[in-house]
Amino acid sequence: MKNVYSTIAICAAIGLATGCTSNKTVDEVIEAPQTVEVPEVIEQAPQVVDERPVYIDTTFYFEFDSARLTSGARASLMLHAEQLSDSPRAIRLEGHADERGSREYNMALGERRANAVRNFLILQGVRSSMIETVSYGEEQPQELGSREGAWSKNRRVELK
Amino acid sequence: MSIRLIVLMCLLVLSTQGYANLFIEINRGNDNPAPIAIVPFAKSQGLPENVQKIIAANLERSGFFKPIPPADMLALPTTQEEVVFRDWRLSGAHFLVIGELQKEPTGYAVSYKLFDVLSQKVMHAAVVKGSDEGLRDISHAISDTVYEKITGIRGIFGTKMLYVQDLKRPGASRYRLMYADVDGARARALVKSSQPILSPTWSNDGKRIAYVSFETSRPAIYVMNLATGQATQMTNFKGLNGAPAFSPDGSHLAMVLSKDGSPDIYVMNIATRQLRRITKDRYIDTEPNWSVDGTAVIFTSNRGGSPQIYQVNVNSGRPERLTFEGDYNARPRVTPDGKSMVMVHRQNGVFHIASQDMASGDMRILTETWLDESPSIAPNGAMLLYATQRNNKGVLGAVSMDAGIKFLLPSGQGDVREPAWGPYLN
Numbered sequence: 001m002k003n004v005y006s007t008i009a010i011c012a013a014i015g016l017a018t019g020c021t022s023n024k025t026v027d028e029v030i031e032a033p034q035t036v037e038v039p040e041v042i043e044q045a046p047q048v049v050d051e052r053p054v055y056i057d058t059t060f061y062f063e064f065d066s067a068r069l070t071s072g073a074r075a076s077l078m079l080h081a082e083q084l085s086d087s088p089r090a091i092r093l094e095g096h097a098d099e100r101g102s103r104e105y106n107m108a109l110g111e112r113r114a115n116a117v118r119n120f121l122i123l124q125g126v127r128s129s130m131i132e133t134v135s136y137g138e139e140q141p142q143e144l145g146s147r148e149g150a151w152s153k154n155r156r157v158e159l160k
Numbered sequence: 161m162s163i164r165l166i167v168l169m170c171l172l173v174l175s176t177q178g179y180a181n182l183f184i185e186i187n188r189g190n191d192n193p194a195p196i197a198i199v200p201f202a203k204s205q206g207l208p209e210n211v212q213k214i215i216a217a218n219l220e221r222s223g224f225f226k227p228i229p230p231a232d233m234l235a236l237p238t239t240q241e242e243v244v245f246r247d248w249r250l251s252g253a254h255f256l257v258i259g260e261l262q263k264e265p266t267g268y269a270v271s272y273k274l275f276d277v278l279s280q281k282v283m284h285a286a287v288v289k290g291s292d293e294g295l296r297d298i299s300h301a302i303s304d305t306v307y308e309k310i311t312g313i314r315g316i317f318g319t320k321m322l323y324v325q326d327l328k329r330p331g332a333s334r335y336r337l338m339y340a341d342v343d344g345a346r347a348r349a350l351v352k353s354s355q356p357i358l359s360p361t362w363s364n365d366g367k368r369i370a371y372v373s374f375e376t377s378r379p380a381i382y383v384m385n386l387a388t389g390q391a392t393q394m395t396n397f398k399g400l401n402g403a404p405a406f407s408p409d410g411s412h413l414a415m416v417l418s419k420d421g422s423p424d425i426y427v428m429n430i431a432t433r434q435l436r437r438i439t440k441d442r443y444i445d446t447e448p449n450w451s452v453d454g455t456a457v458i459f460t461s462n463r464g465g466s467p468q469i470y471q472v473n474v475n476s477g478r479p480e481r482l483t484f485e486g487d488y489n490a491r492p493r494v495t496p497d498g499k500s501m502v503m504v505h506r507q508n509g510v511f512h513i514a515s516q517d518m519a520s521g522d523m524r525i526l527t528e529t530w531l532d533e534s535p536s537i538a539p540n541g542a543m544l545l546y547a548t549q550r551n552n553k554g555v556l557g558a559v560s561m562d563a564g565i566k567f568l569l570p571s572g573q574g575d576v577r578e579p580a581w582g583p584y585l586n
Contacts, residue, residue, distance in 0.1 A: 065466070065488075100511055102491035102504045102533050103358055103578065104403040104416065105460055105467055107379070108423040108444040111400055134378055135400065139356035146531060146549060 056080060059142075060117060062155040064098065067112035069120060077117065080159060081124030088130055092160045093117050095135040096142070098151035103137055110135030117157045193226040194310070197253040200230055201270060202238035202260040207295060211261065211270070214299035215306070218317040218343065221558075222307060222542075223565030228253055240273060240282070248277045255283075257306060267291040270298050274306050284309045296345060316342060316538045320582040321545060322350075322360040322369060323556060327574040330354070337371055339386075342538075342545075342581065344556075344569050350384065351391070360580045363406040369580075370394070370404035370413060381415055383430070394428065403447050407454050414438070414448035414457050425459050427474060438472055439479070445470075447491045452498035458482065460490040469503055469516075483516065485523045491534065494518075495541045495561070502526070502535040502544055502561075513546050515561060526563045536581040537561075545569075545579035 058080075060073035069077070084091070095114030097106035114133035122128050143150040196219060200212040216227035230236070234247040237258050248256050259272030267290050274284040286305060290298040297318065304315030325336040333352035337360055340347035351357060355374035362369055370383045379401045384391040395401040399418035406413060413428045417435075425438040425448045439445040443463040450457055451471070458471045461479075467490045469483040483489040488506035495501065498518065505514035505525065513527045513535045529548040537544045541561065548557045550568065554575030559566045569576075 065462075099531065101467070101488060101506075102447060102460065104447045105444065105462075105490045107358075107400060107402050108416065108418070108446045111418055111423065112444065133399070136356065136374070137358075139358060139374075144552070146552060 056083075058159040060113075060157045060159075061152060062113055062157075064100070064151070064155065065109065067109065067116045069116055073117070074120065077120050078124060081121050081126050084121070084126045084130070085124075088127065090130050090132065093131060093133045094158045094160060095133065096140060096154055096156050096158070097138045098154040099138045099141065099146065100151065103139075107135050107137035110137045113155075113157045117159070193220075193224055194254045195228055195252045196225045196255040196257070196306075197228045197233060197248060197251065198257045199233060199236050199238065199259075201258070201272065203263075204261040207261075209295035209299065211295060211299045211302075214296060214343075215257070215303045218300065218303035219307060221343070221565075221567060222311075222315075223560055224307070224311055225255075243275065245275075245277055245280045248275075253277050255306075255310060257302075259302075264289070267294055268298060270302065272302055274309055296341065300341070313542055314540045314584070316540050316543070316581075316584075319539060319584065320366075321536075322362070322371075322578075322580040322582070323547075323576050324357050324360065324578045325349075325572070325574055325576050326554070329574075338576075347572070350386075350389070358578060359403050360578060361405055362580055362582050363410045364408055364583050365410060366583045366585045368406070368410070370406065372402050372404065381413070383413070394430070394433070399423075400446075405448050405450055405457075407450055408452065409454060414450060416446040416448065425457060425472070427457075436474075438474055438477065449492050449494055449501075451494060452496070458492045458494060458501065460492065469501070482518075482521075483523070484521070489514075493535055493537055493544075495537055496539055497541055500561075502537060504533050504535070513544070513559065524563070526559045526561070527557065527566070529557060532557070534578045536579050538581050539583050545581050547577040547579060 056079045057076040093114040095110030097109045114135055118131050118133050121131060141154045142156065143153045198212050198216050204211050219225035220227050228251055232251065234251060235244060237243045238260055254277055256275040256277055257272060259270055262269045269287055269289045271287045273282055276283050284305060288298045288301045300318040303317040307315040319342050321340055321342050323338050325338050327334050332354050335353045335355065335357045336349040337351040337357050338347050339350050353373060353375050358372045360369060360371040368383055368385055370381060372379050373382055380393050381395040381401050381404045382391045383394055397417050397419040400416055400423050403416045404413050411430060413430055415426055415428060416423050417426050422442045423444045423446050424440060425445050427436045427438055438457060441463060443461055445459055445461045447460040448457045456471050456473050458469060460467050461470050466487040468481060469489050469492045470479050470481050472479045486505055486507060490504045492501045492503045500515050500517050502513055502515045505512055507525060510530045511532050512525045513532045514523050514525045516523045531549045532546050534547045535544045543558055543560045546557050548555060553571060554577045555571045556569040556576055556579050558569065
């Protein structure tokens with residue numbers, strides 16, 4: 001099941017990449033029709049999901065003082081975007097930071113992270129009106145402790 | 161809401177000799193604290209509070225004094241006639257406090273005298289009155305006067321602090337905004353919530369506080385009138401609503417809002433709720449703190465790639481970078497004299513509290529603990545409170561501005577953090 005999904009993710013990623021390329025290189029119009037194949041693959045996806053729900057990561061992690069999405073987060077978010085365009089629902093993105101540094105700066109950092117996820121989803125076609133973001137800064141750690149092991153789990157955005 | 165400030169100070173100036181120059185050097189810290197004897201006051205036994213103990217603990221925590229335990233005293237005089245200075249010189253005491261407590265129809269009156277043991281003279285004599293529940297207020301008032309008469313610095317023992325307590329278990333009162341004496345006593349919750357509370361701060365007159373609460377499941381800034389306990393929601397914008405700071409005259413609140421895209425500093429007129437945007441860029445600008453004269457706001461920004469402290473004139477909007485040492489400087493607080501600021505500073509990956517001289521730019525690290533944050537300066541500028549960790553628990557710490565005196569404030573249940581040292585209340 002996971003394999004099916006990762007192939008979809010890869011296809012989607014390739015589709016996106018070629019889409020981007022064709023936009024930039026305006027003369028290579030011949031390349032464009034190839035991307036049409038991608039939606040066909042996506043159409044199969046809901047059937048799979050209906051039979052047995054597949055787990056997609058809903059928590060995305062970040063580096064210290066950074067709001068840059070990891071490639072893993074991007075892949076998962078593409079799947080979320082597909083699901084959300086098939087069956088739209090209101091989502092809430094909660095941004096968090098680890099305990100280091102000052103609390104209000106971490107509030108801003110958590111918002112940066114939630115916005116990074118939001119902007120990525122919007123680029124993937126999710127309607128902005130369906131997304132609410134809120135930052136909790138360092139106020140609600142996922143894991144207690146003052147080591148990198150805990151910190152790395154607390155620098156996150158949760159999709160709810 | 162009953163802040164008991166009915167402590168009446170009746171100064172009976174019996175002796176006005178030139179003791180003004182008998183100051184303890186502030187930079188000596190606790191290397192050489194002055195021995196002081198606070199003799200248990202007459203008729204002070206069997207009361208709900210131990211006045212002698214509170215005064216001795218206050219003076220000891222200041223770092224400038226070493227109180228002599230009553231058990232080591234050769235005599236326990238309560239009147240000037242009973243004082244034998246030779247005994248006190250033998251005990252090594254430089255200063256002596258004696259007094260008598262009187263129960264009045266409502267409340268208490270304490271008359272006390274402060275002596276300079278070496279010159280055998282009265283430095284100060286006064287009567288302090290308080291309500292039935294005011295024994296701690298009386299003790300703090302005496303501590304403040306004794307401290308000021310000897311050091312020349314105004315005392316802060318009678319001031320209050322706010323802090324946030326997290327009981328770390330889900331429930332309607334998990335997060336609490338606490339109000340307490342600065343020695344940690346008489347703590348009580350002003351706000352209880354199942355959702356996070358943060359960034360408590362005072363107005364300069366001590367009558368209002370502002371804080372951020374997530375009680376609506378989103379952050380919002382509230383202002384509470386301490387006399388009535390009434391809280392008013394000031395903001396309800398999309399995105400961040402945080403880091404409130406009262407202007408020195410109490411008419412405006414600086415804050416961070418991200419309603420227009422990225423976190424920027426805004427100033428709100430409290431009466432009209434009118435907003436003025438102070439910074440406008442795509443970076444994080446947050447944690448505003450006013451300059452002493454109210455013309456500028458000092459804040460944290462990552463516009464240079466890492467968090468650093470900047471200052472912006474609220475009228476011209478022209479920003480200026482203030483910190484250059486290290487790759488993480490945040491949450492500035494300006495000292496009452498405006499000559500320096502304190503902040504969270506990262507050195508070798510460890511977060512400390514540091515101070516920086518405004519004129520020279522020289523930075524000095526004040527704390528040796530780690531994960532330090534939220535520095536809050538006492539109104540006399542001699543000490544600051546901050547939040548740190550001990551044994552994986554959030555605790556409050558205190559350090560003098562010369563880094564000579566350091567102590568931790570014992571925490572009750574759960575984590576305590578974000579101390580906000582209140583102003584003088586009179």
